[in-house]
Amino acid sequence: MMTQQAPRNHVSIKGLYKSFAKAPLYEDFNLNILRGKIVSIFGPNGCGKSTLINMISGITEIDSGEILFDGKTLKQTTIGYVFQNYRDALFPWMTSWDNIAYPLRRANLSEDKVKKRVGELFELFDIRFNLKLYPYELSGGQQQTVSIMRALAPEPEVLFLDEPFSALDFEMTLFIREKLQEVNLASGITMMIVSHDLEDAVFLADQILLLTRRPTRIAALLDFDLEKPRLAEAISDPKFIAMKSQALEIFQREMKAGSGL
Numbered sequence: 731m732m733t734q735q736a737p738r739n740h741v742s743i744k745g746l747y748k749s750f751a752k753a754p755l756y757e758d759f760n761l762n763i764l765r766g767k768i769v770s771i772f773g774p775n776g777c778g779k780s781t782l783i784n785m786i787s788g789i790t791e792i793d794s795g796e797i798l799f800d801g802k803t804l805k806q807t808t809i810g811y812v813f814q815n816y817r818d819a820l821f822p823w824m825t826s827w828d829n830i831a832y833p834l835r836r837a838n839l840s841e842d843k844v845k846k847r848v849g850e851l852f853e854l855f856d857i858r859f860n861l862k863l864y865p866y867e868l869s870g871g872q873q874q875t876v877s878i879m880r881a882l883a884p885e886p887e888v889l890f891l892d893e894p895f896s897a898l899d900f901e902m903t904l905f906i907r908e909k910l911q912e913v914n915l916a917s918g919i920t921m922m923i924v925s926h927d928l929e930d931a932v933f934l935a936d937q938i939l940l941l942t943r944r945p946t947r948i949a950a951l952l953d954f955d956l957e958k959p960r961l962a963e964a965i966s967d968p969k970f971i972a973m974k975s976q977a978l979e980i981f982q983r984e985m986k987a988g989s990g991l
């Protein structure tokens with residue numbers, strides 16, 4: 731019989747403080763994310779979902795505290811980030827192929843290795859359009875796919891995604907959901923996904939991080955163990971519906987608490 735190893739902490743946040751213009755957003759915030767999990771971040775408008783992943787990924791400076799990746803600093807860790815607005819995220823002067831290759835060339839990989847890695851991603855994402863096209867020649871969903879391929883190119887340990895589904899049509903949402911699950915299951919990459927849609931947040935999550943209004947605390951970190959890969963029909967599974975209701979209840983309780991109702 732196989733013995734399963736206990737999952738290890740991957741991202742650990744200790745004693746984090748962050749204010750904007752003297753207004754505290756995070757005060758002594760602590761969080762541990764397990765290796766290989768997909769964690770969705772959900773909470774009220776402006777509670778700091780994007781700021782949280784931006785601080786972990788080094789885009790936004792923290793005031794104080796410690797963020798480590800399995801004991802390593804950010805500098806010692808390869809991460810990937812998919813920006814909310816894919817239209818601005820890709821380099822418009824580079825073909826899609828060169829956009830994906832960009833982080834590999836920056837890391838001074840040989841052109842042979844670059845070609846091999848872009849080829850792997852091409853297969854993995856089952857790409858049916860020409861990667862020699864420029865971003866503006868692609869549909870929104872295709873651009874988002876290229877952004878995700880670029881973020882995955884250097885084989886990051888952790889992938890951050892800021893509302894990756896917000897501008898996608900339903901067909902592309904299903905496609906990207908499927909691919910992110912495949913990547914997670916195949917490579918064990920840890921993912922943190924910011925979402926403003928409860929169904930999107932629940933769909934991919936192994937854990938749902940529910941945040942309060944600011945100063946932001948953890949309202950709940952819910953485990954969701956519905957079998958994977960989850961197909962489109964998973965949304966009508968009783969476990970899925972139950973998880974959505976539980977998250978909604980906590981969210982509504984927090985909204986009431988915050989508004990003094």
Ligand SMILES: Nc1ncnc2c1ncn2[C@@H]1O[C@H](COP(=O)(O)OP(=O)(O)OP(=O)(O)O)[C@@H](O)[C@H]1O
Pocket residue numbers: 750751755773774775776777778779780781782926
């Ligand atoms: N660079 C900044 N300067 C000043 N205030 C900021 C900055 N970045 C974020 N904030 C503020 O911090 C709070 C959290 O912002 P953030 O974008 O992280 O929230 P969010 O939960 O992702 O919001 P939304 O659901 O609206 O996308 C907001 O009140 C925002 O105005």
